[in-house]
Amino acid sequence: MSIRQFVRGTVPWGSLEAVAREVADRYDQESVRVTFLETDNWLSTPCVVNDRWFVKVISGQNALVHALFTGARNLGAFSSGREGFFEPFDGPVEMAEHELAATRKLRDLGVHAPEPVEAFEVDGLGVLVLEYLPDFRPLDDLPDADVEAHAPALFEALATMHAHGVAHGDLRGENVLVADGDLYFIDATNVAADGIERARGYDLASALASLEPLVGARTAVEAALDSYVPADGERTRSENADALLDAQDFLGFVQIRPDHAFDQAALTGEIEKAASARDDSQ
Known part of the structure; x- marks a missing residue:
């Protein structure tokens, strides 16, 4: 058992x-x-x-x-x-x-x-x-190339949730189902209404931690920089770099969870590169 x-x-x-x-x-x-x-x-x-x-x-x-x-x-x-x-x-x-x-x-x-x-x-x-979705596969059960293709949609969906005051709170590959080419989100947990701002960073950290073993740290971070934008809004790569710096604070916490195994140092390095590029452009 x-x-x-x-x-x-x-x-x-x-x-x-x-x-x-x-x-x-x-x-x-x-x-x-x-x-x-x-x-x-x-x-x-x-x-x-x-x-x-x-x-x-x-x-x-x-x-x-x-x-x-x-x-x-x-x-x-x-x-x-x-x-x-x-x-x-x-x-x-x-x-x-x-x-x-x-x-x-x-x-x-x-x-x-x-x-x-x-x-x-x-x-x-x-x-x-x-x-019941009869023909689905968890995101982390797909070939790596397919995961990379779906990564932008993952961050777009998170951006839409966060823009409307909603956080998932338990984002893992097995809680994102792929059916008919779309991502379906399940198993959202209970986040305090006054904790949504903090939960956004945690959601982003969890998404990066889920993607890194499958597509690599650079690809995961680039997808977030380009695609963490709600469908009805706009956000720049510079603003997304700030969001990723906030998420970086939660990577250590996500790392100790038994359902995540990823290269924290690699993600931290890529996030810091993105923040550095933002600072150089300003």
């Missing part, structure tokens, strides 16, 4: 059957076929129902683990010289409701995300239902 499976815990089979029955009743299905997904997910039991709905089953243990992660992430933010900005949830139902609302918000901004359906409770479990 992997450490993720141990920490995530096991939802009793009877409770999973109750969730399946509830889905069948809500969507007028005479029968349901449930396929459980083996994903690197700490915080839910994910499955697909009738090849139509992606369902996350969130337990009390998942909510507890999320609270522990939140505390650790805020300590990491403090270690970067910033006040913590992650917020915990009251329980599993609140976790499901938050992700539903976050997914709706992304789609309202024009950022691709699976279509949200609903969130509800079954036997004390939080249940989130989203559109």
Whole structure:
């Protein structure tokens, strides 16, 4: 058993059957076929129902683990010289409701995300239902050349979120899905309303950390310099260099997370080159 499976815990089979029955009743299905997904997910039991709905089953243990992660992430933010900005949830139902609302918000901004359906409770479990994307691959599962081609869209989407006061808070390659040539964002976490400014730097650091092992530090930084611009706005490479300097403060924090492995020194060097070029041009 992997450490993720141990920490995530096991939802009793009877409770999973109750969730399946509830889905069948809500969507007028005479029968349901449930396929459980083996994903690197700490915080839910994910499955697909009738090849139509992606369902996350969130337990009390998942909510507890999320609270522990939140505390650790805020300590990491403090270690970067910033006040913590992650917020915990009251329980599993609140976790499901938050992700539903976050997914709706992304789609309202024009950022691709699976279509949200609903969130509800079954036997004390939080249940989130989203559109199932049948033909997708996580960004970090693509060939490096394809990742490089998608890097500008990644930073454009982040810029759009940030321009509208939204932060993802848990950006990793496995939380960016590629389907029909578009990037779909999932698993946004809970960021305090007064912490959005700090979370922007953390999002950028996480994006750079996700891309560097696949496309290299220079390509990742260049993509951010050129493309961290919302669709309805303008930003110069000089302004983006400032944003990357802010992100640089979070690279050490991102480095200690178990789901990121990247060359921090290489990214720092490329960011400092960009800042130096900006200063020389002024």
